[in-house]
Amino acid sequence: MEPEEMAVQEEADAQLKYLVERPVYDEAFMRTQLLHHKEKKATSLPRRLAQRLQCSSQKAKAAALSFLPILTWLPAYPVKEYLFSDVVSGLSTGVVQLPQGLAYAMLAAVPPVYGLYSSFYPVLLYTLFGTSRHISIGTFAVISLMIGGVAVREAPDDMFYTLPANGTNMSAVLDVTARDAKRVQVAVVLTTMVGIIQLVLGLLRFGFVAIYLTEPLVRGFTTAAAVHVCVSQLKYLLGVKTQRFSGPLSAVYSMKAVLCDITSTNTTTLILGLVCLVFLYVVKDLNERFKKKLPVPIPGEIIVVIVSTGVSYGLQLSEEYKVDVVGNIPTGLLPPSLPEFSLLPSLITDSFAIAIVGFSMGISMAKIFALKHGYSVDGNQELIALGLCNFVSSFFQTFVITCSMSRSLVQESTGGKTQIAGLLASMVVLLVVVAIGFVFQPLPQTALAAIIMVNLLGMFKQTRDIPALWRTSRIELAIWLVAFVASVLLGLDYGLLVAITFALVTVIYRTQSPKTAILGQVPGTGLYCDVDEYVEAAECVGIKIFHSNSSIYFANSDLYLNKLKEKTGVNPAHIQSARKARKKHKHKENHNRDLPIKISIKDKERGVTHEVVSYNHASEEKKNGQLVDRHSEADSEEAVFLEPLCSIHAIILDWSPVSFIDSVGAKAVKQTIKEYAAVDVQVVIAGCSRTLLAELDVLLFFTGSMTPEMVFPTVHDAVLHCQHLTACPSDAPTSEA
């Protein structure tokens, strides 16, 4: 809206009249006279069940379509419009899929060829079951690292040192083949488990679990993952041979180990790695800068792989310069085999962490693209799809996959329209696996490390969140930082747990640290605002309106009531003790100077009014309130001169922000209302929602001295009622109308 239009609009609104004229209602009246419950058409249980379970061909079709989304879109695939862009996108993605598969296998602590398997089977399956048209399924750095952590923990280097067969006193030798075989077993069975968990969660419609991974948490977590990945790749980049660590503080230990061994850096490796790193960075930058001019992005990664493989092969880097290379890549696929389920028990917690993280990465990316291109993804079906991908593929020796951010961006930006692109990318990988995999055997590991590190840049950029969050929300900044620090120090699994717990605790904290205020009326509007905040808000004489923006339950009911006493300045215990002290005084000295004051205040003629009393009253009243407070606290001597019970005769609890109450809260409030009643301060409740009232009924709140007459639909109703009571202090009404 243009500024001019706004002004005009305002004018139009100003003509709009808000006019409500009706009697003051209380809850008792609302219940008996005003509102009537609708009769519920109670559908009988058997009938409802029958409706639910009714089978029809339509239902069956819908179920089949939702389980196999490919049946929805493939028959309607517009070959002419889509096929070309899908082919271009598929080939570009495949070309990225390949080096990433090799590189992320290193992160997962398994031989590179398993990364290729993982880039083929699941991608194929996702085409059938996935609902997102643009994400690129396959190996992903964070998940691979988490797998690697588990694999290293379950099959540490120590387990595989064997003494040489001839039995001499030489130092033990690491049996790499046996170690890697074991690690593959661990990764595969972990993948099966992750698949089962995701599948079951999906079938149980638990797709909503991802909501606990709030954005600041995910961003802090992935930044921490980037740190872990970076640290773990440092040794490959330097060509230093150190142990791989897992568990809490593993990043610190890894860093320390690399630094201790920094002198054994292989210069050739380092130079090669740095060259790759710089080249990839420049290519990435160029791709970013000339996004619109380039038909497809420059495939920097595949160039690095091909050139470095060529250089390595030509210069015999492995033999001559001791540069670590990828090594044996068997040609062809492996026959399916059963995972080693005996390893399962120690992996269950890890599986849960990986399953949840994997899913949440996938769904968040899928949602972004769905929003951009105007279709919808189904969280539960995504879970089922990922679960099936992981579960089925694991029988073909893959490790856990999910959607990779960098690759998905490639797939989408090169014009991918459907998962046909993903399918083609997997075919590219298949081609390499069955035909020319062995070509990559001389590929230096340092080149892969460079590929991984450059792919992390986007994640490190997330640190820019920190100043932004500092300005908007400290609590969310805290979540970000806790997720980051915990994940860096404790490892990704415990880090995630700590972060989720912390995020949930912040919710509790928010309900426990409510903002409280004393409200005053904005004259003539029926609206009430914080008197400390706004000039126009005027307190009503003798009435305190207490507002707190939280629900009332066990963990904050005490705080709520303490704040009530503090903010209103009316503490029944203090008044009670002041009263006692005065009685004693009276007994001793038998004077009663204070009575006239009391009467003079109560006699003030005010009448029935729908308008708030003027400013000067309010300030006078406030002074009185302060006096009462100061007196009652210590100086019982002075309390004699002033009847403390008449300056505030009513407290209104504004419960419009209260969304629920539990028995502890209800009991505490009831108790406090009684305490106030004992010192002649009437407490009434205003602005309850109907759901809250229903809850209060169930909790038997309206028993004994608590009646629905103390509840008013709006604050204004309550104020009018309380002012009326002051005007006619006796309960008996003077018949006026």
Add this chain to the structure above:
Amino acid sequence: MEPEEMAVQEEADAQLKYLVERPVYDEAFMRTQLLHHKEKKATSLPRRLAQRLQCSSQKAKAAALSFLPILTWLPAYPVKEYLFSDVVSGLSTGVVQLPQGLAYAMLAAVPPVYGLYSSFYPVLLYTLFGTSRHISIGTFAVISLMIGGVAVREAPDDMFYTLPANGTNMSAVLDVTARDAKRVQVAVVLTTMVGIIQLVLGLLRFGFVAIYLTEPLVRGFTTAAAVHVCVSQLKYLLGVKTQRFSGPLSAVYSMKAVLCDITSTNTTTLILGLVCLVFLYVVKDLNERFKKKLPVPIPGEIIVVIVSTGVSYGLQLSEEYKVDVVGNIPTGLLPPSLPEFSLLPSLITDSFAIAIVGFSMGISMAKIFALKHGYSVDGNQELIALGLCNFVSSFFQTFVITCSMSRSLVQESTGGKTQIAGLLASMVVLLVVVAIGFVFQPLPQTALAAIIMVNLLGMFKQTRDIPALWRTSRIELAIWLVAFVASVLLGLDYGLLVAITFALVTVIYRTQSPKTAILGQVPGTGLYCDVDEYVEAAECVGIKIFHSNSSIYFANSDLYLNKLKEKTGVNPAHIQSARKARKKHKHKENHNRDLPIKISIKDKERGVTHEVVSYNHASEEKKNGQLVDRHSEADSEEAVFLEPLCSIHAIILDWSPVSFIDSVGAKAVKQTIKEYAAVDVQVVIAGCSRTLLAELDVLLFFTGSMTPEMVFPTVHDAVLHCQHLTACPSDAPTSEA
């Protein structure tokens, strides 16, 4: 209030008029015209600090008084009025303190005399530091059992089997002395740690931690503790010698061990125990029944102790019948000694659990009495007091104490007025320790077991909560049951952790499973109620008012928006796709039958009105809404006949129950409002509190197409605004006034 008075009151209220006549406000107007922020008198930081840190004799005195509450009440102690009742109460309590001390030492897995120490030192100290006048500090079953669990875990029987010195192949012998010494060390160092934790928490003003222990949780937990205590005492009652278990499932193991060994029951022990049990039960019942007639309750426990000691001594039960007796009770007190701090590391988590449970037991009892007798207790000072009691006493070989429920009731009901009673009770214990402790050496353990078990009756009665909670609050019942089951099965420490976590999760759950409703106006009142619930609530034509009783944050923003789309029946994605389908259709067939309908609806003359439109409109409108929904979902063919965008033109979000919003929620809402705007449905927000508006400002909610003009102080304002918009569909106003 009598019913008659109520009716009269109602009549009086009915005469009270609620009249508000003003223009319709939106937030932009409120901000610029109506409300002005008060200028904050910003006290400079140094000055505030100076004020804070200012020293004065008065402040010093107040601090001293709050740290040593005895200085407040002792100088003013009304000897004539209070002393007699305090003496009676002190002696009665002491007489209960003594057998409980002996019995609970068994629970704590330490020799009985340590129970006596624990019944003396801390009680003495509490007199100085405590703020409660009525609670009886000392050994407590639940705490003792928790200590016992730790002591047994740290010093299990297995550690102390030694082969007989002569080295023959005989079975190993349990070295009871060494074991008990070790267990005492553990208990003592645990006590030091608990003391430190409580003291630090108190000094840091962390007294509020007890609020997390909500009532159902505490009751479920203590009932579980009673089960544990009962199971652990079974072997003493039967005279069966089994191992003591600790950790998860210990109750099950203990039970199983006792049942397996049931054949070795010592009949004498069992009979003696059962006699004591029945006698104590009858005495307890008599005390309860003739509460008012008895001057002091019958001291059943001391009678049992004296008689059973006498019987045991006279009949030589220990030697002749192999009845287990208390055994060696050294006379006199031990000199102070340093706890074995080397044991500390493995005890830290336990210390936290025990410190929190101990404090929460104490404070809850103290609050009950304070409320009853009209004084106040200070949670933080109570923490400091308990901490000092535990910390200082631990140097004299005591174990953790807190307030005992059963004993506090004795102290209060026998007329105790101040902690002078507690002091006297501790003197009774001191007398026994230094003079006649040895007398109790022949006391059979089965009698102590009977004492413990009868004291548990009150806790078992808490199972009556279950049906009561079933009726009032299922969530709280769930908390009760989780606390009970987890504590029985996992042990008290893990059980407590699980229970607290669960209780906090229920809060999250409550915010995540809000009750949602579509509101309709109660004609002529400006009030809005659920249309599905109340007959009188009528929907306004073309407007949907969506109400959800929860805040909006990361874990429920998706649910909130899904519910919004579901409840209003207006889904922008569906409308969008229907629109696209129609456009296609138009292109093909080029017909436009639907235009007239659209115009006819929009042309309806309604004018500026402060009143809601009548019923029949609402129902008609609802039908339309359903139609739109059905159409847009699947049948793009039919959508052609009806412009789906005109039946609902505005959605009002009632945000009065929203107490906070985070960036994820704000972003999601903003996105959805944009989606709706794209299909020409205006979404406005109503009933925001000023604090929420401030939060929205910080989150940069009002940027781009979001303006404060979309926010209204009340739902009624928003409805009037939206109705006005329908009446004059163009933005340009027709100048009427």
